[in-house]
Amino acid sequence: MKTSKKLMALLLAAVMIITSFAFGTILTGAEEAEKPYEGQTVRVLLNSHPWQQAIEPMVHEFEEATGIKVEITVLGEDIYWDRVNLGLSSAEPPFDVFMLSPNMTGYNGYTNGWIANLDDYVYQSEEYDFDDIYPYIVDGFRFPDAEGSIYGIPLTMETYIVFYRKDLFEEQGIDASALETMDDWWAALDKIHEAYGDEIAPAVIRGQDETMPDELLAAVYNHWGDKPYMAQRMFYFDEEWNTHFLDDAVKEGFADWAKLLSMGPIGATSFTWYECVNQFAAGNAATYWFDASLFAGTFEDPEQSLVAGKVGYTAPPKTPTGNGTTHWAWGLGITEASPVKDAAWQFVQWGTSKDINERTATATYGPVRASTWAAKSEEFGEEYCKAVDEALNISAPGYMYFNGAAEVTGRIIDAVVRISQGEDLDEVMNWMDAEAQAIVEKEGLKGE
Amino acid sequence: MKTEENTVSHTVNRRKRLGYMYMIPSLVILAVFVIYPVIYGAVTSLYDWDWVAGIDKKLFVGLGNYLQIFSDRLFWNALKNTVIFAVLSLLAEFVLGLCCAMLLYKIKKGGVIFRTVLIFPLTISDMVAAIMWRMMLDPASGVVNQMLRSIGLKPVDWLGNANIVIFTLVLVEVWWMTGNITLIMLAGLQSMPIDQLECGQIDGANSWQRFRYLQWPHLRSFAESALSLRMIDLLRVFAIAWAVTQGGPNRASEVSQQYIYTNGLGGYLDIGYSIAMAILFSVFVVAIVAVIKRIIRIGGDNE
Numbered sequence: 121m122k123t124s125k126k127l128m129a130l131l132l133a134a135v136m137i138i139t140s141f142a143f144g145t146i147l148t149g150a151e152e153a154e155k156p157y158e159g160q161t162v163r164v165l166l167n168s169h170p171w172q173q174a175i176e177p178m179v180h181e182f183e184e185a186t187g188i189k190v191e192i193t194v195l196g197e198d199i200y201w202d203r204v205n206l207g208l209s210s211a212e213p214p215f216d217v218f219m220l221s222p223n224m225t226g227y228n229g230y231t232n233g234w235i236a237n238l239d240d241y242v243y244q245s246e247e248y249d250f251d252d253i254y255p256y257i258v259d260g261f262r263f264p265d266a267e268g269s270i271y272g273i274p275l276t277m278e279t280y281i282v283f284y285r286k287d288l289f290e291e292q293g294i295d296a297s298a299l300e301t302m303d304d305w306w307a308a309l310d311k312i313h314e315a316y317g318d319e320i321a322p323a324v325i326r327g328q329d330e331t332m333p334d335e336l337l338a339a340v341y342n343h344w345g346d347k348p349y350m351a352q353r354m355f356y357f358d359e360e361w362n363t364h365f366l367d368d369a370v371k372e373g374f375a376d377w378a379k380l381l382s383m384g385p386i387g388a389t390s391f392t393w394y395e396c397v398n399q400f401a402a403g404n405a406a407t408y409w410f411d412a413s414l415f416a417g418t419f420e421d422p423e424q425s426l427v428a429g430k431v432g433y434t435a436p437p438k439t440p441t442g443n444g445t446t447h448w449a450w451g452l453g454i455t456e457a458s459p460v461k462d463a464a465w466q467f468v469q470w471g472t473s474k475d476i477n478e479r480t481a482t483a484t485y486g487p488v489r490a491s492t493w494a495a496k497s498e499e500f501g502e503e504y505c506k507a508v509d510e511a512l513n514i515s516a517p518g519y520m521y522f523n524g525a526a527e528v529t530g531r532i533i534d535a536v537v538r539i540s541q542g543e544d545l546d547e548v549m550n551w552m553d554a555e556a557q558a559i560v561e562k563e564g565l566k567g568e
Numbered sequence: 569m570k571t572e573e574n575t576v577s578h579t580v581n582r583r584k585r586l587g588y589m590y591m592i593p594s595l596v597i598l599a600v601f602v603i604y605p606v607i608y609g610a611v612t613s614l615y616d617w618d619w620v621a622g623i624d625k626k627l628f629v630g631l632g633n634y635l636q637i638f639s640d641r642l643f644w645n646a647l648k649n650t651v652i653f654a655v656l657s658l659l660a661e662f663v664l665g666l667c668c669a670m671l672l673y674k675i676k677k678g679g680v681i682f683r684t685v686l687i688f689p690l691t692i693s694d695m696v697a698a699i700m701w702r703m704m705l706d707p708a709s710g711v712v713n714q715m716l717r718s719i720g721l722k723p724v725d726w727l728g729n730a731n732i733v734i735f736t737l738v739l740v741e742v743w744w745m746t747g748n749i750t751l752i753m754l755a756g757l758q759s760m761p762i763d764q765l766e767c768g769q770i771d772g773a774n775s776w777q778r779f780r781y782l783q784w785p786h787l788r789s790f791a792e793s794a795l796s797l798r799m800i801d802l803l804r805v806f807a808i809a810w811a812v813t814q815g816g817p818n819r820a821s822e823v824s825q826q827y828i829y830t831n832g833l834g835g836y837l838d839i840g841y842s843i844a845m846a847i848l849f850s851v852f853v854v855a856i857v858a859v860i861k862r863i864i865r866i867g868g869d870n871e
Contacts, residue, residue, distance in 0.1 A: 202833065231620070232624075386713075387726070390727035526835045
């Protein structure tokens with residue numbers, strides 16, 4: 121009996137040891153399956169942006185869930201693009217994931233094979249629900265070729281709207297909701313100028329800012345009507361690369377912008393979006409034109425703004441040809457040369473997931489998922505949601521890229537500044553047209 | 569006798585050889601980091617190498633890039649702005665720097681404090697100085713215009729007025745780098761034997777005569793170094809223009825380095841063309857410095 125008891129005990133012990141080993145193996149095996157990229161490091165380069173500020177404190181969740189280490193570098197926008205271009209063009213880019221926009225960087229990256237194709241990744245996980253991201257925003261991140269492969273996943277979007285001070289308009293007895301056309305608004309701005317003189321500028325708008333030509337597309341599209349145009353050349357060049365800077369819509373768009381610029385506070389010519397936002401948030405301007413909807417997040421935050429709760433929003437007012445605006449987006453891309461592409465995708469997928477899109481929405485005021493807009497409509501306020509919705513309904517993607525686009529946009533800034541400083545519109549636009557013509561000829565695009 | 573001579577020449581030769589051998593490490597470093605890039609750059613400047621069109625598309629165009637520069641109005645505009653900026657800054661910095669050096673040389677007490685105040689801006693990087701001034705000169709909310717307003721003057725559009733922007737850049741540059749000239753000139757003054765000055769005083773020379781005939785001849789070589797070094801630096805201006813005015817409005821303050829950078833890695837990625845401009849610009853800088861040295865020497869020979 122005793123021996124059999126001893127034997128039983130021994131057997132039991134053996135069984136227990138064996139099962140615990142087996143169980144342990146199964147457990148670690150399962151863990152490994154859940155964390156297939158454990159121990160890898162993903163280097164992420166981010167532009168200083170509300171989304172970046174919101175996401176950084178959440179990154180540890182991703183690290184804990186996947187075992188992937190994330191190294192983030194943040195740069196100001198003024199040097200961000202240079203670093204991205206430089207990094208992408210090197211054989212070993214110093215980052216795996218980076219923020220990008222549908223601009224020349226994407227186009228260059230595509231032409232030179234520096235940016236990874238994400239087509240095979242986006243439908244890997246059902247839970248990710250890629251189709252929940254607005255397709256017209258995704259379209260901005262497709263390569264300009266027949267397949268239209270995806271090279272970036274949108275994370276925030278912005279459409280260009282008009283911001284105005286409800287309190288000042290009320291004080292002057294102007295009913296902003298009744299202002300329908302551009303002419304109505306010009307009259308209102310004159311009235312504001314008469315009332316507040318030098319104290320509060322009637323308008324503020326981007327000046328000497330290398331990103332200004334992107335927003336200017338909205339002002340031009342506001343006059344464009346329903347004429348056709350080529351997506352990546354926008355309103356300025358046709359199929360044969362003929363220039364269209366003498367088109368009435370283009371001239372009107374430039375003229376509107378220059379007029380608004382001349383109505384700005386002292387020094388407005390040198391304003392980038394940063395100064396514009398500061399001036400409007402400090403209460404120094406009554407309106408802020410054709411700029412990114414997401415700035416509402418700053419204006420409605422009492423810690424950053426003196427005008428919180430006093431800001432009204434509207435889509436661009438009508439011109440004789442109707443109205444229109446453009447939109448823009450930020451996304452995440454992966455470098456083609458990255459040694460940890462799959463782990464990098466895990467980060468991109470997490471950063472653009474439903475959960476994160478919703479949790480960063482308050483910071484960005486421009487989520488890209490339909491589900492997020494539905495969940496956040498109350499928080500964003502009725503007027504803001506209505507203005508963004510109206511704007512997106514009349515919006516076209518404002519992306520211009522071709523060989524020489526950067527040079528053309530440089531000349532566009534010169535032209536707008538010159539018109540705003542009182543030079544003759546026709547004369548400047550003739551110059552602009554000739555310059556653009558020379559650039560496309562130099563780049564060998566004409567007669568391609 | 570003969571053997572002795574042989575031994576001597578042998579030792580000399582050995583020493584010479586040893587001397588050359590000591591130079592090898594620095595020659596290698598020079599070759600890798602200076603000579604090779606310069607040659608590579610010079611060769612690349614003969615190609616149309618536009619990364620937007622594709623990094624692997626490199627087309628030999630001979631002197632095409634250089635010819636293009638001659639009809640590039642914006643290049644010449646930037647060069648004009650650079651020269652105006654450099655000449656104005658150099659004059660202001662030299663006059664101010666020399667005055668400060670003379671004063672610092674004269675004062676007996678508190679020299680350390682004044683020297684620290686003058687040298688402080690030198691310790692700041694150009695980008696920091698530029699961003700700081702951009703904030704202070706912000707026409708709407710900057711402290712400079714607020715001060716003007718508080719004493720009843722009209723605010724000035726420091727960054728957006730085409731007629732003012734170059735002077736704005738000169739102001740920032742002079743604030744930033746005047747101490748540099750002060751230091752060199754002060755070193756010059758202090759290295760001069762004091763008895764010469766005392767003799768002058770005893771002989772009845774007034775302070776202008778003492779400066780003109782005793783101190784200045786001694787300072788000339790210091791001035792030559794200070795002016796040439798500063799001129800090279802000033803012509804290479806980049807960060808201040810880039811961060812304070814971004815070259816605006818309408819390119820009224822766009823400088824050469826900025827335009828070259830925009831054409832290359834900073835924007836258009838037209839690498840061949842931007843290198844060609846950079847090479848032409850370097851030749852220009854060397855020529856200007858040679859002219860400055862010449863002027864100072866001629867000034868010296870005439871005496």
